[in-house]
Amino acid sequence: MSDWFIILQWIFMIFLIVILIFLCFVEGVLRVIRRYHKFPIPAFGTRLIDNPWRRFVQKPRTVAERMQLKPGMIVIEIGPGKGNYTKAVAERILPDGKVYALDIQESIIENLKKKVEKEGIINIIPTIGDVYNFPFEDESVDRVFSNACLPEIPDPVRVLRDCKRILKPDGLVSLCELLPDPDYPRRKTEIRWAEEAGLELREKFGNFFIYQLNFSKKSS
Numbered sequence: 001m002s003d004w005f006i007i008l009q010w011i012f013m014i015f016l017i018v019i020l021i022f023l024c025f026v027e028g029v030l031r032v033i034r035r036y037h038k039f040p041i042p043a044f045g046t047r048l049i050d051n052p053w054r055r056f057v058q059k060p061r062t063v064a065e066r067m068q069l070k071p072g073m074i075v076i077e078i079g080p081g082k083g084n085y086t087k088a089v090a091e092r093i094l095p096d097g098k099v100y101a102l103d104i105q106e107s108i109i110e111n112l113k114k115k116v117e118k119e120g121i122i123n124i125i126p127t128i129g130d131v132y133n134f135p136f137e138d139e140s141v142d143r144v145f146s147n148a149c150l151p152e153i154p155d156p157v158r159v160l161r162d163c164k165r166i167l168k169p170d171g172l173v174s175l176c177e178l179l180p181d182p183d184y185p186r187r188k189t190e191i192r193w194a195e196e197a198g199l200e201l202r203e204k205f206g207n208f209f210i211y212q213l214n215f216s217k218k219s220s
């Protein structure tokens with residue numbers, strides 16, 4: 001092997017290490033900012049998050065399968081973003097099931113409405129709303145689903161209490177998180193929030209970096 005080739009290999013490795021350190025630094029800075037200033041990620045941020053790499057490591061189909069969906073179910077999604085996970089859920093509850101995709105940002109809901117119309121999806125109902133005031137009746141919902149959204153809300157326990165209120169007795173709350181998200185909480189943190197809200201853990205999927213947790217109402 002020529003000396004030049006070895007030198008190039010070293011330069012490439014040093015370059016990768018510098019990039020990695022830089023990304024860890026950016027992630028750390030964002031986490032500190034997000035810890036003290038919670039606000040909804042702007043629409044362009046949700047487009048960045050929902051990219052092909054993310055959909056490869058956290059497949060919409062797998063996320064939906066873990067929710068034990070059945071035709072006819074009523075599902076609420078908190079913070080749908082681009083709607084790729086919403087779509088995977090909606091397909092599994094056809095023909096009469098509905099997903100109410102609730103987001104606080106008008107631009108996200110407008111984009112989702114366009115996607116739904118363009119793709120001819122009939123059972124996603126994009127809804128502008130704040131999770132602190134769920135516009136749903138007590139015990140009326142089969143599943144509440146949130147992907148990378150709950151930790152960006154300042155009072156997640158309050159939201160989960162309301163999830164419990166609207167959940168049918170045999171319903172599930174399904175929460176997904178993945179690590180590059182600057183709001184990512186560890187599994188034990190999210191489990192603690194849910195327990196404080198009167199929910200209990202049913203199933204855990206994934207690993208430290210990407211996980212999904214299913215909760216039901218606490219059995220008395």
Ligand SMILES: C[S@@+](CC[C@H](N)C(=O)[O-])C[C@H]1O[C@@H](n2cnc3c(N)ncnc32)[C@H](O)[C@@H]1O
Nearest residue numbers: 040050079080081103104105130131147148149
């Ligand atoms: C990080 S994005 C995740 C989007 C999508 N679930 C995904 O995984 O690609 C979080 C979403 O939650 C929404 N959101 C934040 N706070 C909210 C609130 N209080 N009520 C409803 N939606 C909220 C944001 O507008 C944003 O669309």
